[in-house]
Amino acid sequence: MQTTTPALVVAAAIVDSLERPTRALCAQRSAPAELAGRWELPGGKVEPGESPEAALHRELAEELGVEVRLGARLLGPEAGDWPILARRTMRVWLAELIAGTPEPLADHSALRWVGSDALEDLDWLDPDRPIAVALREVTA
Numbered sequence: 662m663q664t665t666t667p668a669l670v671v672a673a674a675i676v677d678s679l680e681r682p683t684r685a686l687c688a689q690r691s692a693p694a695e696l697a698g699r700w701e702l703p704g705g706k707v708e709p710g711e712s713p714e715a716a717l718h719r720e721l722a723e724e725l726g727v728e729v730r731l732g733a734r735l736l737g738p739e740a741g742d743w744p745i746l747a748r749r750t751m752r753v754w755l756a757e758l759i760a761g762t763p764e765p766l767a768d769h770s771a772l773r774w775v776g777s778d779a780l781e782d783l784d785w786l787d788p789d790r791p792i793a794v795a796l797r798e799v800t801a
């Protein structure tokens with residue numbers, strides 16, 4: 662039986678400062694209906710022939726209208742990546758804004774800068790909850 666590997670998902674934990682992170686930019690999904698209202702990290706699927714980093718820069722430009730500098734990866738349990746919905750895997754980088762003011766241009770109904778103490782209070786997508794815990798530790 663032929664199997665296909667689902668596309669890698671990439672996402673950014675955009676923080677106020679890569680050197681001294683204290684807050685992260687969280688995004689509220691607007692679609693599909695079953696995920697709308699839940700919080701996530703901005704990003705999306707890597708397209709064929711695209712590098713993960715290039716995909717992330719493209720998604721952040723499309724979704725938020727920003728350019729970022731990527732920092733360290735926020736490492737998860739699957740060879741550094743995180744298990745997410747639909748048996749996909751997500752690669753997460755810390756990032757810092759270098760151009761633009763984030764706006765919910767596509768896919769999100771709201772954006773919010775959230776401090777370390779409040780990160781776990783958001784209604785995250787279920788697979789993002791451990792990512793939020795890791796992010797709290799980074800921003801603490």
Ligand SMILES: Nc1nc2c([nH]c(=O)n2[C@H]2C[C@H](O)[C@@H](COP(=O)(O)OP(=O)(O)OP(=O)(O)O)O2)c(=O)[nH]1
Nearest residue numbers: 670672701702703704705706745746747786788789
């Ligand atoms: N962007 C993002 N997707 C996540 C997170 N957590 C999580 O389970 N997912 C899931 C939701 C979706 O099933 C998938 C990403 O799909 P997406 O809809 O954001 O990707 P995309 O922008 O490339 O959209 P499309 O071209 O397929 O319409 O990963 C997260 O923190 N950020």
